[in-house]
């Protein structure tokens with residue numbers, strides 16, 4: 001543990017510390033954030049005192065990404081939630097939003113430091129330690145993932161940035177520089193298993209013993225993870241953040257039972273029902289949309305920000321000694337479809353289908369027949385076959401049956417030849433509207 005006095009503090013004690021920070025953050029918001037003065041005022045909270053403490057937080061309105069976008073003007077391209085003076089801002093990242101123009105994420109020196117501190121705790125949870133080598137493949141550039149790279153310096157690693165998109169260079173760096181770890185998206189980790197096999201390179205015999213995945217959900221799906229661990233001969237753990245709140249806020253430990261909150265003390269986590277926004281208890285086994293609140297942010301703090309990440313929560317004790325709740329991301333609520341009242345995540349469909357390996361490649365594409373979230377059954381799913389396999393009606397039927405039994409969804413499965421679904425080296429697309 002990088003900071004055992006923080007990471008192993010009993011969670012109830014953390015909430016006491018956080019309550020004081022939260023009240024101070026609310027005072028700061030009422031003083032400096034035009035966005036929150038207006039939003040909270042409209043919801044009937046005229047002052048920080050009226051808004052109460054952490055135990056009252058669920059009374060306050062949620063913040064949606066679209067509201068932040070709507071608060072941007074050419075004169076104020078960051079938005080009215082900007083609190084700090086221009087002279088206090090030391091970095092401005094962009095989020096690689098899936099919808100339209102990027103949005104800007106400003107940080108003060110203190111904000112940047114807490115991002116790096118949290119990210120370092122999250123990555124260190126995986127077991128990588130000072131003196132080891134890590135190859136990174138983030139094409140971070142303007143994007144918040146760039147801040148995660150500073151976390152590797154903080155841990156004391158030898159960082160070898162290689163970037164995405166040049167498989168030869170990456171495989172050569174692994175062979176010649178002999179790193180203990182690599183960090184990449186789960187899609188890219190899977191792509192490299194195939195790419196290495198095509199070149200007769202055995203990743204299992206490389207020096208890499210840890211594959212750290214982040215940037216998209218999927219690294220925690222058991223079948224997909226097993227495939228990655230088999231292909232790399234290495235332990236796979238994942239990390240997760242959300243651009244507007246912080247990079248690598250969560251990081252999984254060597255027990256591999258979900259990601260701990262590395263950003264504890266900087267960020268307060270909540271769970272809500274995605275359809276209604278109703279607050280849910282952060283209990284063991286609960287699932288819902290993750291909502292995050294900054295506790296000591298200065299540049300553009302957010303309150304009850306909807307992450308659109310659908311997570312499952314674990315609060316039972318973890319053998320590593322870290323006491324924060326853990327999460328596993330099931331998928332993006334943006335990708336979620338509702339088929340006859342049942343929530344369906346494309347990543348969950350992929351998980352079920354992947355169990356049919358070695359018949360299938362593990363690549364799928366969900367193709368909803370109508371726009372929007374609500375879909376009538378059957379839901380069309382293209383399932384890619386493994387190399388050299390031919391489509392068999394019995395296999396399609398077996399996949400349909402398994403999807404109906406496990407996910408309670410009626411699908412029509414179309415078996416397509418190996419290589420026919422588009423690959424993305426960075427993040428895979430599972431739905432095509």
Ligand SMILES: [Zn+2]
Pocket residue numbers: 253254255260318319320321322
């Ligand atoms: Zn743990």
